[in-house]
């Protein structure tokens with residue numbers, strides 16, 4: 001079959017690119033190896049609970065938020081409902097319990113009340129975040145500088161640094177290897193005064209994007225893995241793909257002028273591009289590493305956590321052993337008794353995820369696929385049980401009555417993420433955003449292959465992936 005565009009993968013980047021291209025009249029084929037669209041942006045059900053896989057909070061919508069324009073352009077505004085997340089996050093360690101609002105003025109005032117000696121540093125931190133684009137364009141910011149170095153330069157109090165880094169896991173596992181340039185834009189976008197969750201879960205957004213593709217004549221093939229990009233006369237001309245469900249394996253071939261890759265860039269190089277074609281790209285990727293992965297414990301409650309006494313949407317817990325920024329990375333590799341985590345209480349704002357009177361929550365922390373690889377099935381399951389039990393005990397300490405309210409718990413590891421997204425090491429944000437991270441790997445792509453995912457130039461998260469998909473579509477439309 002011939003198409004204008006073939007898209008490999010139905011994560012947010014692939015779906016957004018597909019929706020825009022189909023809406024502009026292009027004949028689109030999208031293949032997805034999993035049984036549902038969305039990649040990380042999916043939900044799954046157990047008993048009568050709907051569990052969110054990959055969204056705690058999405059930055060925006062705000063006045064300067066490109067997603068507002070994208071959602072409007074794709075006709076999504078009536079198809080999904082964005083719920084305002086009440087606070088940015090609550091931070092708890094042994095010395096502090098602080099709630100950071102999304103409003104930057106309020107956030108500064110609150111932090112200054114706790115840390116009056118750091119008033120100037122707090123002002124500087126927020127000035128950089130709120131003016132990140134101007135600063136990146138006009139100031140000679142060192143691309144090799146890390147967030148950790150920036151905080152050490154401007155903030156004196158170690159607890160204040162930790163509080164500001166409460167949600168570091170949204171981006172990376174270590175402040176000293178996270179690019180300041182990337183952080184300023186990404187963290188700054190959460191201070192637009194608002195952040196949101198998608199009512200009913202992120203699957204609603206992914207499904208709505210599939211609808212746009214199909215309503216505009218495009219084809220979305222779930223349960224179909226693309227195995228190879230076909231070259232003719234040294235030019236990519238199509239793909240080979242096969243079904244992942246069913247008794248007999250069928251292999252299909254499709255041709256198109258342009259190929260959009262939502263699958264990871266390492267998979268493109270190592271699996272999809274044949275022979276030598278990946279070599280140039282692979283050389284340019286030297287030094288780039290897959291970014292962090294996450295472990296999640298999904299909780300279904302027989303009564304909502306609100307009833308049990310919790311008042312916060314997301315609470316970040318830092319163990320007493322984290323005293324300075326330098327302790328964060330070792331802590332992310334520590335046992336689950338001490339590892340930092342976030343508790344998300346979805347029932348604070350979305351009642352669609354559980355039946356009336358019940359609730360859904362999740363605990364999430366940085367984790368590493370290598371810690372789970374090579375275990376036999378029994379050991380793997382036992383380790384999951386130990387993790388669930390350890391985290392439940394820690395949540396009970398935080399919210400007495402947590403255990404009694406619990407009806408269901410399940411652990412998803414980095415290997416779970418890897419299995420459902422095929423991302424190497426279960427990476428959820430694409431390449432690690434290390435200081436000075438080279439971008440020229442993108443220029444080594446054949447001119448009709450595009451990256452629309454967290455592995456592209458905008459980085460990971462909902463916003464990064466959506467922008468990557470939309471901009472890719474615009475690039476193709478302009479070219480054609």
Ligand SMILES: Cc1cc2nc3c(=O)[nH]c(=O)nc-3n(C[C@H](O)[C@H](O)[C@H](O)COP(=O)(O)OP(=O)(O)OC[C@H]3O[C@@H](n4cnc5c(N)ncnc54)[C@H](O)[C@@H]3O)c2cc1C
Nearest residue numbers: 009011012013033039040054056057226263453454461462
């Ligand atoms: C637990 C968790 C919490 C998160 N929390 C947040 C949050 O609060 N806010 C936020 O902004 N972001 C969050 N994220 C990150 C965010 O969800 C991801 O960065 C983003 O969704 C990645 O989108 P993507 O387009 O790169 O595709 P991915 O989600 O990586 O999906 C890629 C898709 O391609 C498919 N695929 C791969 N190879 C092939 C192939 N060869 N053939 C066919 N299909 C293929 C996969 O099956 C998958 O569906 C979270 C992620 C997780 C896992």
